[in-house]
Amino acid sequence: MRVSIEGSEPAIWRLLEVDPSLTLDRIHDVIQTAVGWRDSHLHSFTDTDPYKRLRPVNGKLQEPRRWVSQDLLEDSDEDLPEADWALGQILTPESGPLFYEYDFGDGWIHRLELTGNLPAPANAPRARLLDGARRAPLEDSGGIGGYHDLLDALADPGHDNHRDLKAWVAWTAGPWQEFDPEQLDINAVNNELALLFPGATVNEPGPASQPLIRELTHRLPPGIRREFRSYAASAGLDRPTQVDRDIAESMTAPYLWLARRIGPDGISLTAAGWLPPAVVREAMTELGWAKDWIGKANREDQTLPVLQLRESAQRLGLIRKIKGRLVLTSATKRLLDDPAGLWLFLARALAHRHRHDSERDAVLLFLLEVAAGKRTEWADYLEAVAFGLGALGWSTRTGAALEPKTVQALLVDAQDVLLNLGIFDDRVGLKANTVKAPGQAFARAALHS
Template structure:
């Protein structure tokens, strides 16, 4: 369902340009004249690709051009602002009470929209045409345009073009620093190309602005992907959703019996070795040396391990396998013995069922904390299959966590050490499953096809 235009409204064709941009950054939009200026703000943010992270206002004159007197009188400009700015100036008008068709007419001249009062991104809105509102036409539609919006916080139009010059010149003294800043600012969900404009993606986002609220089941029935999307701030939500659309994560992953058996082999071996009767640990609480050696040999880990591989506390692959199986809920330790849980007993001979159980456990084991969000963001990157090194995964997860509002106790972005801690345990599981092309388990890099399917299954579980 979508919102419909009011009776008697008109369809306005409007050209929007960023003042001072050269080459010009512009859009041509068709919008319903009955839309109030607060909704036009949403339309402009979406059509330009801004992140809606700063204050804004509308004026009927260029705020940076001094008005001339006419017959000894200087006309007082009008300014429309959001509710939270109304108290700052008694002469300001509420943008929620004024429709675009009332302030942008054939007689009015252009309307100006300023975004971010620090960088002062000034937009000029010019009326091209006005016709009666046809039936079944979107309330806002992007027809044409050129170039992406400047980067937020890049210093206004002059600072933005100075930055582009420095990026284009490897010998510039600020080149490397600005390149790093741009990479972090743009983030992992889009490439930075000042000349690029994806009209289809922006049009899809404009259409979403006017979708009626969903009826029926509440947020608890949302998919994991939908939940992450809805928790993003609006500006970044658009970029995140466009990224997800570009990699196509709609279909859940599936697996054949033989592939599931190969991927879950370490867990199947451990569950089978424990068996229905359980397995006694040493007095110190470790797996018996013979079992450790057997695990390393039969799972195939011995060839990449230096040492005797017969003491669990010194043989990390086996220790981490046991600990991860306990965290996943497949086994438990009681009075010096390892026992299968009810799930472990049920799945010991069911590779596909075990594959799905592990996928669900990774995605749902913890609820609404930074660790859970970090795992979901990592699974999204695995499913997308676009990263080629572990540092790339970490950068993408860090950006996503920042977008979701996670910070250190001091208010800073989460550092690399914290990210490693959040992902250490799920990474052990993923490496046991062979999710990555990881050079013998040393460090994850690109995702295997079966790894992508597993991540999709987890995200749709």
């Protein structure tokens, strides 16, 4: 079956081997996956070309048949249920083409043509992409005419709307794929097509087989899963996550210092519940933070790096406060002389210890970005995580997309951890932060846990 988007020039098309016993609701899934749509709009099938005026045949005007989903059936007495009709009943050697419309506003018309019938082996996939050209148009780009206009504007830096449209494309395409009108990854499409059918003997490829990534993937809308899986693969999550002792000791130095300073006997806090001034001053000096700090650096409530370190260690389960004293947890006592073990403990804690589900999702998306190592500006991290949270269904109480300041609040604790580990080096998020190999390995270890 050849699927082509009407009016596309150059043509956007796919050549598929498809089991004719698949019902039209499953053919909808196949087309969405093969073309690369995100399945965020309504759709229908019809046996009549929407672009042509109906003409009488033998003096009779033949009414077109239209197949729709269950939701649309509730508003129609004439449409047919797509789940009750198999492709082979409609698209035959004797029939004309079938038409599939996606997004009734933009009106993306797909022409489905039978190109042949072949006997299939017993283990043949239910749907497989053989060939094709060009990625799907961007969702909500105004139909094929609007999409062509968009491409023209993007290709012309002098166009009045070039800058605004470029920003819109970046947001719409999202952080998990570069927008390239010519791009088509047939192998990735076939992986997704195989995953559409539960009876198929296929494992989710690469990083998607890891529990945290798999769980996030399955909660995403089906139309965006391929992009996410491909991005996870680019983050190298299948690489080793071991760390050398020297690197682990360097990265975990702040947490190691605090744990060893508290020691097996614990340390008493002041009457107000703060670390003693001498300990605060010692921390700033020993950890090399004093040179960048203005002030005496001896009061914890006014010395942000030490306060953040202590609070972070408590959240991660390294220390706890009991009756006015800081004491080590049993796990930390075992790790005082094991920097690599502490490194792994921190990675697992960062991935799993959260106050609520929205924070958990934000942190996992953030760790994926760190593992990929493609962002440098903090604003880019926030934008990428915001996109992922929206795809996972998080929004404000009014249904609006999450603002950067909201995402920042969800990530502030994780950001503190990465600052303490030296993965990021700018506490106010204004400088560029290039993540190096040890930081990427830490993020991978967290996502592996």
